[in-house]
Amino acid sequence: MSLPVIPAPAAATTGDGTFTLTTSSGVTAPPELEAVAARFVAAVELDTGLALAGSTGITAELRPVDDVPPATGLRADGSVSADERYGLEVSEAGVVVWGPTPESLHRGLTSLRQLISAHVHDGTAVLPAARVVDGPRFAWRGLSLDVVRTFHEPDEVRRIIDMLDLYKLNVLHLHLTDDQGWRVEVPSRPLLTEVGATGAIGDRPGGYYTQQELADLVAYAADRFITVVPEIDMPGHTAAVFKAYPELGPQEQRTIELGNGDKLHLGTLDPGRDETWTFVEDVLDAVVPQFPSSVYVHIGGDETWGMSDEDHAAFVEKAAALVRERGKRVVGWQEIARAKLDPADVVQYWLDLDIDKMGENPDAPTPPEDLLPVLVEALRKAKHDAPKALEQGAKLIVSPVTWLYFDRPHADTSADPEQEKARERLGLEFYGAASLEHGISWDPADIVAAEQIAGVEAAIWCETVTSSSDLELLLLPRLSGLAEKAWSHRTTTNWPNYATRLAHQSPTWHNRDWTWLKSVEVNWS
Ligand code: TNX
Numbered sequence: 436m437s438l439p440v441i442p443a444p445a446a447a448t449t450g451d452g453t454f455t456l457t458t459s460s461g462v463t464a465p466p467e468l469e470a471v472a473a474r475f476v477a478a479v480e481l482d483t484g485l486a487l488a489g490s491t492g493i494t495a496e497l498r499p500v501d502d503v504p505p506a507t508g509l510r511a512d513g514s515v516s517a518d519e520r521y522g523l524e525v526s527e528a529g530v531v532v533w534g535p536t537p538e539s540l541h542r543g544l545t546s547l548r549q550l551i552s553a554h555v556h557d558g559t560a561v562l563p564a565a566r567v568v569d570g571p572r573f574a575w576r577g578l579s580l581d582v583v584r585t586f587h588e589p590d591e592v593r594r595i596i597d598m599l600d601l602y603k604l605n606v607l608h609l610h611l612t613d614d615q616g617w618r619v620e621v622p623s624r625p626l627l628t629e630v631g632a633t634g635a636i637g638d639r640p641g642g643y644y645t646q647q648e649l650a651d652l653v654a655y656a657a658d659r660f661i662t663v664v665p666e667i668d669m670p671g672h673t674a675a676v677f678k679a680y681p682e683l684g685p686q687e688q689r690t691i692e693l694g695n696g697d698k699l700h701l702g703t704l705d706p707g708r709d710e711t712w713t714f715v716e717d718v719l720d721a722v723v724p725q726f727p728s729s730v731y732v733h734i735g736g737d738e739t740w741g742m743s744d745e746d747h748a749a750f751v752e753k754a755a756a757l758v759r760e761r762g763k764r765v766v767g768w769q770e771i772a773r774a775k776l777d778p779a780d781v782v783q784y785w786l787d788l789d790i791d792k793m794g795e796n797p798d799a800p801t802p803p804e805d806l807l808p809v810l811v812e813a814l815r816k817a818k819h820d821a822p823k824a825l826e827q828g829a830k831l832i833v834s835p836v837t838w839l840y841f842d843r844p845h846a847d848t849s850a851d852p853e854q855e856k857a858r859e860r861l862g863l864e865f866y867g868a869a870s871l872e873h874g875i876s877w878d879p880a881d882i883v884a885a886e887q888i889a890g891v892e893a894a895i896w897c898e899t900v901t902s903s904s905d906l907e908l909l910l911l912p913r914l915s916g917l918a919e920k921a922w923s924h925r926t927t928t929n930w931p932n933y934a935t936r937l938a939h940q941s942p943t944w945h946n947r948d949w950t951w952l953k954s955v956e957v958n959w960s
Contacts, residue, residue, distance in 0.1 A: 438550065439935075439936050442921070444546065445924060445927070446503065450525075453561050454529055456559070461490040464495040478600075484555075493530040495533070496533040511577070512729065513730030517574075519660075521569055542569075573921050573922070576606060576917070576921035579610055579834065582618050584635060585906070589651065594949065595906075607663045610666045612675060615674070616632055616635050617631030617643065621718050623721060624680070627680075636897075636898060656728075663726055663729060665725070666734075666735055669734055670706065671736075676704070683711060685702045703750075704750065723763060731763060733783075734751070735768060740809055741809075748773055749774075755776070755780065768782075769782050769784050775827070780829045781830055781832055782830070785840075790811060798837055798877070832892050833879045833882050833892070835882060838920075839892065841910060842894075842900075842909060844859075844867070845954075848954070850954075854950075863899060878925050908952055911952065934956070935958075
């Protein structure tokens with residue numbers, strides 16, 4: 436019997452007997468762990484309604500765990516000594532959770548949250564005896580969130596952070612700028628928010644995060660050991676910049692109709708103009724300090740339609756140098772590998788569609804035959820990006836469209852007819868639908884050798900998302916599948932076993948009032 440925990444722990448055994456938690460139970464912890472313990476108690480109440488109002492039954496201890504291998508890859512907070520490995524034991528004598536750092540204890544208590552949720556009835560949790568030793572496979576486990584195509588209010592972002600936390604994901608990559616809007620304050624460039632932030636896709640409302648709102652989000656995430664990594668997408672996807680400061684844009688701003696109601700914007704920042712670089716410096720000077728917990732700044736670099744390769748490389752190299760001058764490291768979408776990189780740079784691999792082998796891979800989306808020539812060319816070039824990154828010594832964040840683009844439509848039907856209507860309109864048709872089972876039927880080390888992986892990150896793009904519940908419907912349960920791939924080892928996961936563990940998640944989602952796909956393929960509890 437596997438424990439009802441997602442992501443699957445590295446090692447878990449079950450024993451005899453039980454231990455019962457009630458409202459008179461609570462956590463005994465040394466002073467360094469008091470904040471972590473308090474957050475655990477608050478989370479359990481939100482997950483289950485059970486208020487652990489006492490102080491005994493659960494013991495949290497600072498001691499090392501070395502029975503499982505340490506994580507590989509990079510951490511967004513730059514820490515090399517961080518350790519998330521933990522142990523958890525439930526016996527008739529009580530519950531003990533241990534690990535070497537507050538972060539590791541937080542991860543261990545998160546597994547305990549899930550065990551409590553799976554066993555709680557009428558305010559009492561009867562936990563079966565079990566012993567877990569666990570730790571993540573990859574150090575960087577993230578979600579890239581598009582806050583441009585639809586603006587998500589800070590409260591909604593906090594809900595997403597809570598979801599990441601429940602699945603031990605530790606990076607929130609905020610895609611803060613794009614053609615349809617600019618979402619971060621730059622005091623020296625007020626028009627970015629006064630003009631650039633208005634509007635989103637279609638007639639959806641725009642918006643932006645004030646410096647205070649971002650500080651609050653970064654702190655809320657940090658309390659849960661989640662690093663917020665900012666992305667300023669350049670030199671393409673900058674129509675919102677040109678709306679605010681037309682002098683930075685091309686003479687004529689062209690768009691191409693995509694046929695799905697959306698437009699491709701042609702027009703990029705020009706690396707040959709001095710005012711481009713004053714602008715980029717103004718932006719970096721304002722944005723970098725707003726994300727103190729991240730040692731990385733994401734510079735985008737993707738889809739620079741109509742720009743020459745030389746100009747693109749010149750832009751990326753200079754923008755990257757400006758990021759490094761500010762003491763930060765560079766991340767960019769895979770196209771940045773066409774420029775000269777530093778081995779400490781990180782390249783986010785997303786375009787795994789092979790235009791020359793269309794239809795041969797049953798897992799991958801099949802691009803339509805009538806693809807625009809500009810897209811065909813982009814897909815042809817993209818094949819060489821990951822090898823170029825690796826040749827330069829850069830590591831990859833694995834975000835393949837096929838497995839980790841959460842804006843693929845859901846293939847599983849919903850048991851709820853109202854939700855079925857939303858499901859049918861959500862996700863980009865272009866990608867084809869993918870099932871939850873499909874979502875866990877791959878392994879990051881089959882994409883690129885494990886030593887070359889910096890991290891594993893899903894992306895949720897919001898072209899089809901019109902509300903918070905749309906967003907959540909695409910994220911849940913896929914976020915748990917992401918965690919299973921990024922945290923668990925290959926051998927611990929298969930669909931029947933995962934589906935059983937997944938079924939136990941729904942009471943928490945219900946109690947938290949999160950929207951999730953009520954797939955008919957899962958026997959929800
Ligand atoms: C590609 S992924 C984009 C986004 C779109 C997304 C839709 C990437 C770096 N660029 O601008 O929203 O496809 O899935």
